[in-house]
Amino acid sequence: MNTLVKVTALLLLCAFEAEAAASPESKFNIIANLDAGPGNVTVTDNGRIIISMHQFYQPKYVVVEYKDNALMPFPNKELSDSDSISNLKLDSVLGIRSDADGIVWMLDNGMRNGVTPKLVGWDTRSNKLHQVIHLPAPIAPKDAFVNDFAIDTKHRHIFISDPAGGANAALIVVNLSTGTARRVLEAHHSVIPEPVDLVIDNVPVQVKDKAGKLLRPHIGVNPITEDMNNEWVYFGPMHGLSLYRIKADDLVNENLDAKMLADRVERYSDKPISDGITIDKDNNIYLGELAANAIGVISADKKYQRLAQCPRLSWVDSFSFGPDGQLFAVVNRLHRSAMLNGGVSASKPPYYLLQIKALAGGLPGR
Numbered sequence: 001m002n003t004l005v006k007v008t009a010l011l012l013l014c015a016f017e018a019e020a021a022a023s024p025e026s027k028f029n030i031i032a033n034l035d036a037g038p039g040n041v042t043v044t045d046n047g048r049i050i051i052s053m054h055q056f057y058q059p060k061y062v063v064v065e066y067k068d069n070a071l072m073p074f075p076n077k078e079l080s081d082s083d084s085i086s087n088l089k090l091d092s093v094l095g096i097r098s099d100a101d102g103i104v105w106m107l108d109n110g111m112r113n114g115v116t117p118k119l120v121g122w123d124t125r126s127n128k129l130h131q132v133i134h135l136p137a138p139i140a141p142k143d144a145f146v147n148d149f150a151i152d153t154k155h156r157h158i159f160i161s162d163p164a165g166g167a168n169a170a171l172i173v174v175n176l177s178t179g180t181a182r183r184v185l186e187a188h189h190s191v192i193p194e195p196v197d198l199v200i201d202n203v204p205v206q207v208k209d210k211a212g213k214l215l216r217p218h219i220g221v222n223p224i225t226e227d228m229n230n231e232w233v234y235f236g237p238m239h240g241l242s243l244y245r246i247k248a249d250d251l252v253n254e255n256l257d258a259k260m261l262a263d264r265v266e267r268y269s270d271k272p273i274s275d276g277i278t279i280d281k282d283n284n285i286y287l288g289e290l291a292a293n294a295i296g297v298i299s300a301d302k303k304y305q306r307l308a309q310c311p312r313l314s315w316v317d318s319f320s321f322g323p324d325g326q327l328f329a330v331v332n333r334l335h336r337s338a339m340l341n342g343g344v345s346a347s348k349p350p351y352y353l354l355q356i357k358a359l360a361g362g363l364p365g366r
Contacts, residue, residue, distance in 0.1 A: 169220025
């Protein structure tokens with residue numbers, strides 16, 4: 001097939017998908033074109049859409065709210081500049097979730113300026129700082145990349161995924177009542193990457209090392225979510241073809257030693273190379289199938305199927321349910337950023353905020 005035919009075919013496919021994306025029977029709708037690359041998204045119980053802006057694109061604002069067809073700094077610029085909440089100062093947030101109490105939790109990995117990672121909770125109901133929990137070494141080691149997390153309101157814990165350097169990937173268990181944290185399952189097979197490359201549109205994802213050599217990265221545990229009963233925590237390496245789970249009761253049990261905890265991890269199902277995930281009330285697990293420009297679901301019978309596939313679904317990064325059962329997601333074409341494209345920036349707006357036709361409703365913010 002020559003280049004002209006390939007381009008024509010792609011344009012026809014995009015036109016077809018654009019028409020489908022606007023139709024009632026579509027599996028997804030593009031509800032906003034974004035000028036800057038999003039990271040993750042969460043939707044509060046009263047419908048506010050809060051988005052972290054991806055640090056790979058050097059954003060002006062670290063976290064924003066999508067409101068009135070615009071992106072505004074969150075909580076807001078005036079508050080963020082106030083001395084009274086200096087603890088809020090954010091460096092580089094990716095993971096972002098909200099809970100039933102109206103707290104928006106932001107996971108600051110600190111990687112832009114080399115500051116200590118931290119969890120920051122902002123109370124959207126009283127519009128004030130709720131809690132800050134720092135994650136110093138060795139909880140978050142020098143090569144930590146604290147990325148995504150799940151909130152467990154039953155146990156009052158947060159479970160963080162840290163792909164770190166790959167071989168030392170781990171989960172971080174944060175006790176919200178005490179503000180303490182533990183690093184668990186480090187180097188366990190359920191969190192370290194598998195030797196599988198990510199290739200999108202026939203182009204491998206590559207990073208350039210300090211010597212200028214191109215390498216294909218293999219990233220450890222990234223996707224993580226918890227069922228609505230706060231019973232099972234599901235997780236797995238981004239570069240991995242398996243999804244695992246462990247009971248939340250076991251993760252919060254400080255009396256289990258490393259071996260006892262590791263023995264309680266279960267392989268749950270197959271999965272593609274994926275970034276963020278979420279789960280609905282029927283235990284359907286949604287994820288982005290990065291290599292195929294697709295959105296998929298692992299049903300309760302542990303079978304994977306694609307819900308939608310389209311060139312516009314170019315790195316679906318994060319999911320969140322809203323208050324009326326809507327499922328939101330963001331698209332950021334991260335593989336075309338300079339960081340993951342061998343130092344060459346080829347990622348251009350618009351990026352997308354999506355609404356997906358879910359198989360069942362879910363918990364707002366998750």
